[in-house]
Amino acid sequence: MDDIRYSEFLFLQAVAKRKIDLFISCDGGTQAKSIGIKHGMYSEMAATLLEDFYIQFTDSSIQLFVARLRGELYGDRKPPGNFHDYEWNNPRSTIQSILTMNSLRQIAITYRGLRRIEELRDLLKADRILEDFGVLLSIRYFRRDFQDAIQRDTSVPVSVLYADMDDFGKINKQYGQAAGDVVMKSYLEAVRDGLGSFGTGYRGVGDETCALIVGQDHQRVLEIAEKIRKAVETMECAYNGTPLPKVTTSIGVATTPSLPRTMEVETVAQDRQRQAKRDGKNRVVAA
Numbered sequence: 001m002d003d004i005r006y007s008e009f010l011f012l013q014a015v016a017k018r019k020i021d022l023f024i025s026c027d028g029g030t031q032a033k034s035i036g037i038k039h040g041m042y043s044e045m046a047a048t049l050l051e052d053f054y055i056q057f058t059d060s061s062i063q064l065f066v067a068r069l070r071g072e073l074y075g076d077r078k079p080p081g082n083f084h085d086y087e088w089n090n091p092r093s094t095i096q097s098i099l100t101m102n103s104l105r106q107i108a109i110t111y112r113g114l115r116r117i118e119e120l121r122d123l124l125k126a127d128r129i130l131e132d133f134g135v136l137l138s139i140r141y142f143r144r145d146f147q148d149a150i151q152r153d154t155s156v157p158v159s160v161l162y163a164d165m166d167d168f169g170k171i172n173k174q175y176g177q178a179a180g181d182v183v184m185k186s187y188l189e190a191v192r193d194g195l196g197s198f199g200t201g202y203r204g205v206g207d208e209t210c211a212l213i214v215g216q217d218h219q220r221v222l223e224i225a226e227k228i229r230k231a232v233e234t235m236e237c238a239y240n241g242t243p244l245p246k247v248t249t250s251i252g253v254a255t256t257p258s259l260p261r262t263m264e265v266e267t268v269a270q271d272r273q274r275q276a277k278r279d280g281k282n283r284v285v286a287a
Contacts, residue, residue: 004045005120005123005124005129006120006124006129007045008045008049008116008120009117009120009121009124011045011046011049012049012054012055012109012113012116012117012120013117014197015055015107015108015109015113016109016113016114016117046095046096046099047069047092047095047096047099049113050062050066050069050095051066051069051070051092052112052116053110053112053113054109054110054112054113054116055107055108055109055110055113056107056108056110057105057106057107058106058107058108059098059105059106061081061098062095062098062105064079064081064083065087065091065094065095065098066091066095068088068091069091069092069095121134122134128140129141131188131202131203133181133184133185133188133203135185135188135189135191135192135201135203136188136191136192136201136202136203136209137200137201137202137203138202138203139202139203139204139205139208139210141202142202142210142212145200145212146158146160146212146263146266149212149214150256150261150262150263150265152214154261156214156215157214157215157216157217157218157255157256157257158212158213158214158255158256158261158265159199159212159213159214159216159218159221159253159254159255159256159265160210160211160212160213160253160254160255160265160266160268160269161199161210161211161212161213161221161224161225161228161251161252161253161269162208162209162210162251162252162253162266162269162270162272162273163191163208163209163210163211163225163228163249163250163251163252163273164207164208164209164249164250164273164277165183165187165207165232165247165248165249166247166248166249166250166277166281166282167247167281168180168183168184168187168206168207168247170245171183171244171245171247175239175242175244176239178239179239179240179242179244182237182238182239182244183235183237183244183247184207186235186237187207187209187232187235187247187249188201188203188209190228190231190232190235191209191211191228191232193231194224194225194227194228194231195211195213195224195228196224198213198216198220198224199211199212199213199214199216199224200212210266210269217255218253218255218286221253221255222253222284222286225251225253225284225286226284228249228251229248229249229251229282229283229284232247232248232249233246233247233248233249233282235247248281248282249282250273250276250277250281250282250283250285251273251276251283251284251285252268252269252270252271252272252273252274252275252276252284252285252286253269253272253284253285253286253287254266254268254269254272254286254287255286255287259287268287269287272285272286272287273285
């Protein structure tokens with residue numbers, strides 16, 4: 001249930017984030033993978049979302065089947081079109097079949113879908129799947145995901161990125177925890193947005209964050225880390241109308257290969273993050 005709920009959250013968030021119609025290719029689970037949904041879960045989820053008005057397809061044949069599914073069209077008398085009796089009488093199965101074809105379908109988020117995102121965010125926070133701000137995954141999911149990643153084909157690179165804000169404690173001490181929360185949420189969003197669809201972010205204790213990036217070469221991972229560093233450096237935060245001090249982040253990165261395909265990748269990334277602190281902060285240090 002947790003995986004399905006989180007996958008639904010990622011799916012809706014991916015659509016809503018673009019704030020425009022999104023063309024989704026259902027070919028071989030590629031799009032599902034890019035937004036974090038497990039292969040094989042996509043079709044059933046999309047059919048449910050359609051049924052519950054969370055998303056709308058602009059494809060006319062899909063719209064007809066959805067109307068049938070919702071009970072807006074009754075009886076066995078089919079509208080004009082190339083519909084077989086089985087298709088018309090089994091709209092859910094038909095939607096799944098259409099979605100898994102090698103084709104593009106255009107979808108748009110609805111207002112109810114936006115409400116559903118917030119509902120799911122609250123549920124996931126309550127279950128400690130998302131961290132307290134509802135931006136990144138809880139750190140307890142990192143180990144499971146990391147183990148899965150390093151057991152994949154050895155030709156697929158696995159990278160770990162560790163990041164920590166520099167001198168964040170000073171903001172809490174000088175301006176109070178509520179002001180610190182404003183900065184923390186902006187920081188977590190910068191990490192999430194910097195990763196985009198390339199990686200998954202996790203939050204540990206305080207401002208400690210880490211990310212898992214699979215299938216990208218070392219240079220690309222360094223570019224992602226630098227993007228996050230710059231985003232944090234340029235954040236502008238305010239509390240009760242008062243601008244808050246700028247913050248920076250120190251980031252450590254490790255990738256296979258050349259590092260062994262073991263848990264050592266995480267340890268090296270942590271060491272490089274500490275080295276970034278020692279070397280003057282606000283920088284990316286890689287293995």
